[in-house]
Amino acid sequence: xxxxAQPHSVSGSPxxxxxxxxxxxxxxxxxxxxxxxxxxxxxAPTTVIYxxxxxxxxxxxxxxxxxDSSSNSAxxxxxxxxTEDEADYYCQSYDSxxxxxxxxxxxxxx
Amino acid sequence: QVQLVESGGGVVQPGRSxxxxxxxxxxxxxxxxxxxxxxxxxxxxxxxxSISYDGGQKYHADSVKGRLIVSRDNxxxxxxxxxxxxxxxxxxxxxxxxxPGYVDIRSGYxxxxxxxxxxxxxx
Numbered sequence: 652x653x654x655x656a657q658p659h660s661v662s663g664s665p666x667x668x669x670x671x672x673x674x675x676x677x678x679x680x681x682x683x684x685x686x687x688x689x690x691x692x693x694x695a696p697t698t699v700i701y702x703x704x705x706x707x708x709x710x711x712x713x714x715x716x717x718x719d720s721s722s723n724s725a726x727x728x729x730x731x732x733x734t735e736d737e738a739d740y741y742c743q744s745y746d747s748x749x750x751x752x753x754x755x756x757x758x759x760x761x
Numbered sequence: 762q763v764q765l766v767e768s769g770g771g772v773v774q775p776g777r778s779x780x781x782x783x784x785x786x787x788x789x790x791x792x793x794x795x796x797x798x799x800x801x802x803x804x805x806x807x808x809x810x811s812i813s814y815d816g817g818q819k820y821h822a823d824s825v826k827g828r829l830i831v832s833r834d835n836x837x838x839x840x841x842x843x844x845x846x847x848x849x850x851x852x853x854x855x856x857x858x859x860x861p862g863y864v865d866i867r868s869g870y871x872x873x874x875x876x877x878x879x880x881x882x883x884x
Contacts, residue, residue: 743808745869748811748867750796750808752805752806
């Protein structure tokens with residue numbers, strides 16, 4: 652089993668770039684795809700990035716994803732952050748038959 | 762478009778059983794794997810179970826193994842979660858989610874999500 656560690660919270664001003672990290676505790680981050688989910692208060696999660704860096708249709712190109720094998724981590728990058736981006740964000744990956752979620756990061760847009 | 766509608770949640774006493782359903786529409790249900798994910802009050806997302814497109818592969822989180830069982834009916838386009846021997850810590854919103862379409866569900870992941878159904882286990 653492995654864990655995905657995320658910062659508890661991040662913040663940014665409107666128009667700035669925010670990065671949320673997701674570090675895998677064991678195993679190679681590049682071995683299995685990473686997904687990112689957005690969850691606004693009181694709502695179900697939605698997918699904003701899948702398979703490391705792919706964006707579903709309808710998700711603004713302000714959202715991007717990347718993988719860094721040197722730090723064994725994935726990142727969600729939100730450029731030109733807007734107040735509507737304020738939400739919880741979860742990374743997710745898998746190993747063998749197990750799916751693992753990160754603990755979630757609360758994004759506050761100041 | 763993809764629509765997933767969960768139902769069957771409610772308040773139940775510890776030790777009792779409940780069956781959740783997820784009605785799927787807007788895509789080819791019989792060719793897609795499916796997942797259950799839950800979220801306890803004020804907590805993060807927790808994977809519960811996954812099932813392959815044909816029901817031949819089923820995987821459950823260790824925390825629910827032997828008590829919560831995933832199944833599907835491809836004729837009814839419905840996903841199920843049979844919940845037995847319920848515990849207080851099973852209290853959560855339960856989401857069903859569509860896989861993007863991996864044949865091997867071990868490589869799959871939640872891609873499209875339902876709105877969830879709430880299960881409260883309390884005496």
